[in-house]
Amino acid sequence: MTNLPPNQNPSAATQPSPMAHSYDGICEYDNPLPGWWKWLFILTVVASPFYLLYYHVGAPNRSVHERFTAALDANQKKKYLDLGPLTPDANTLVTYMGKKEWMDVGKSIYKLNCTSCHGPEGGGVIGPNLCDDNYKHIKKIEDIAKVINEGVAGGAMPAWATRIPDKNDIVMLTAYVASLRGSSPANAKGPDGSPISAWPEASASTPAPAKDLEPASPEKPESTKP
């Protein structure tokens, strides 16, 4: 390795000479702070109090929790905007079973809550197969909603009414589960329970929303607090 002092090193000709001291042969230049470095540093320091003031002086709708609540409300309203509250009667269920966009909604709810016990396609895991003609605790299509809401078999199938508070979600989920009948997913479990008659046919008229029911409301976290 060459050991030329910096002032004899041709490539360092434009450099000023280093400071007087050296440590184990290491010298230091006294170069000024790079301007961009200094100003970016100052900028991050100066900007911080403004950020703090903007979000933390108590102005409404700026905190994480307020913005979350607003976003959640907006998202919930988006879903059943034109639908009004529904009831899980046979006619409503078979009607929505035929509407693909709503069966996608039912499928989302199913995937989120039911897959771990009934399998991603309803073939059954620890819970029964939902795709064949044999059912337990179910004689007619409305019974599905009842089983979902209230649970059966001593909690093996838990009650979902509290966890899926939106009644329309229950309707769409019930319709989706009913629609699984007749499909044949891979790795399905064998039949369980007894065979029941086919679901009714859809009637011509679209079911009217139940007027007397409370509008579907999102779960309010505050209501669960002491």
Place this chain on the structure above:
Amino acid sequence: MSHTAISDTGSSHLGDEDRQIDRYSYDDDIVRWFVFATIFWGLVATSVGVIVAVLLVSPELAGNFRSDVASVLSFARLRPLHTNAAIFAFAGNGIFAAIYYSTQRLCKARMWSDALSRLHFWGWQGIIVAAALTLPLGITQSKEYAELEWPIDIAIAIVWLLFFGTNFMMTLIHRRERHMYVALWFYIATIVTVTILHVFNNLVVPVGLGKSYPIYAGVQDALMQWWYGHNAVAFFLTTPFLGLMYYFLPKAADRPVFSYKLSIIHFWSLVFIYIWAGPHHLHYTALPEWASTFGMLFSLMLWMPSWGGMINGLLTLRGAWHKVTADPVLKFFVVGITFYGMSTFEGPMLSIKSVNALSHYTDWTIAHVHSGALGWNGFMTFGMIYWLLPRLYQTKLYSTKLAEWHFWIGTIAILLYIIPIYIAGITQGLMWRELTPKGDLANTFMDTVPVLIPFWWARVFAGVLYVLGIVLLAYNAIRTWMARPKTYDVPVYSTPRLSRGYVEHVQDSSPLAGVPVLDLATKIDRLNRMNWHRAWEHLPVKFTVMTTLAVVVASAFELVPMFLIRSNIPTINTVKPYTPLEIAGRDIYVSEGCYNCHSQMIRPLVAEKLLYGEYSKPGESVYDHPFQWGSRRIGPDLARIGITQQSGVWHWKHFESPTAMTRESVMPSYRHLLEEKLNFGQIEPRVAANKYLHPEYPYEVSKSEELAREQAEKVAAEIISLGGPVEYNGHLIKDSTVIALIAYLKRVGTDLFKTEEPAVPAGQTATPVAGIQ
């Protein structure tokens, strides 16, 4: 290197004619040992990294072994071994090699005590071996990078402060170089701050040798842990490596350091600001929002102080770039410093809340830390070792060509690691938040897992390449060592002792002197000349005290309000302590390292609410010693598992074979928890410790075993009634270890929704949770 004795007249300090001339030599044996330990543990740490990467892509591998062997071969047990080995064994020994080599030369003094140097070396290796034995057995505190249990923690404190710290400080005091060079400032900051972080994050109530409960719970434990965790990155993986850079880079490049002034400014701003940045690991969690905001703002302010180190490194190479093409040492340094610059830009960016909302809990974080660990820490260490080998073994490096190969293989390995993992992280983050036009979740958690598998395979390949690079280093080092001389030449130097009563000669030649400007302007000009700092540099004790003050004051600002202001953690009256059996179950959760893959912290974000349920409140984890919020979701969040999966028999079957319940699962089987019998005798002292921490604990300690057995019977009866087995592995299932874990899981996240039995007396009403600011 000169092998003849050199003499130094003491440069500018005249008037000390009667000073005694000292003769001394350097202790390079200790450096040789640390260098070999670094290479050895580097191989171990990265190999364990490859093993855990493989376990992630094929979790069923461990199933081929007996279940007690399989229990050790699980990702969650071995991942802490990988991180601890990389940080404390590989990087740790690396910085000790750097410090022992450079400090002696920068101080013109042998290390103060050879005995302390050796105690430090062997003590540290003993600690590493203890870690390697305990972590795979599930003896862990389950706080990231602070997993080691309390007896090892005490050993760390002794070895670090009493052996290493004392030896270092005494060497500084007995130095023969008047001023301390910038590398030494960084070493001082390292020793002081790591001591403080380590001690305060590891205050625990011990229950036997292998188990303890942190004195902090929930939110406070989380804040302490990430104050520690982030500053372990700062003061174990950054400041000592900056010190390393400031010594070895100008030595290898034979160029003066770019700017003395920049060294001063970026050193002090780094030390002061780094301390505050920890809460950025807890954005959108139950941590109060003001703390999270401070974490973000100080992280942004940290950007330039960090880059000050990068600039001073890279600009030192001005006029020496032609050397970089020829010298693998400089190549390692240049790439290492570049990765430092990238990571310290990315860090502040990830600390911005809205970016963090996407990145947190994903592989993005994993890619970020590996660009820092493999690029910055790894490459700076390798560069240093290649520079040291010929000097320590007093012969030529066995093969410069192999070193070049190591450089290129290592560089490609880093890129092959981080690029796929960045893609995996961002992909998963986007999938988690994707909503359908009707506002439903587009994907469940399991939909996002198979997407990652190809990227995880790429990581396995990249990891093998990186290990291969270290194998080349090891071979090169061994061959160089084999060519060493029969006896090492130990040069003896002579230098006059430092005189007492030295007064800093201040060159007060401000161009503003005599110019008609305000007095203030002259003062600012003088301050700007850094002469005040020059004076500090010959006062090691004062310098250490000032550094300690910077760290302690900044820490106090961050931590004290959290412990003093009660409204930081509003009480939720329905949240009650765990039952004895649930405590036992939680201890299993902690011991198995479930936090490595599962968070217990639902953030107030729409997609998370839809996926996991109500977001987590600070008051919910007040009985959690330690907190288990996690930092990565390889599996789904479990904060509401007691609500979303109430079936004990499902849990039973899932622990036995996760893929039988969820086809795409990457969770390994926990069959050993079904086969092993729970040690009910252990429960009482653990309950006693919980009662000590929470005097209001409602269950009688002496009855805890009885209570636990009762609850275990209930849990088992329910499992049996729903079709589970009565016996397993020759014993009734009520005695299985997993029953306690299931009891705990059925409890997690449920208290918030309970209705309280007795009415709350007026005046004691809890602060409404929604009103937290």
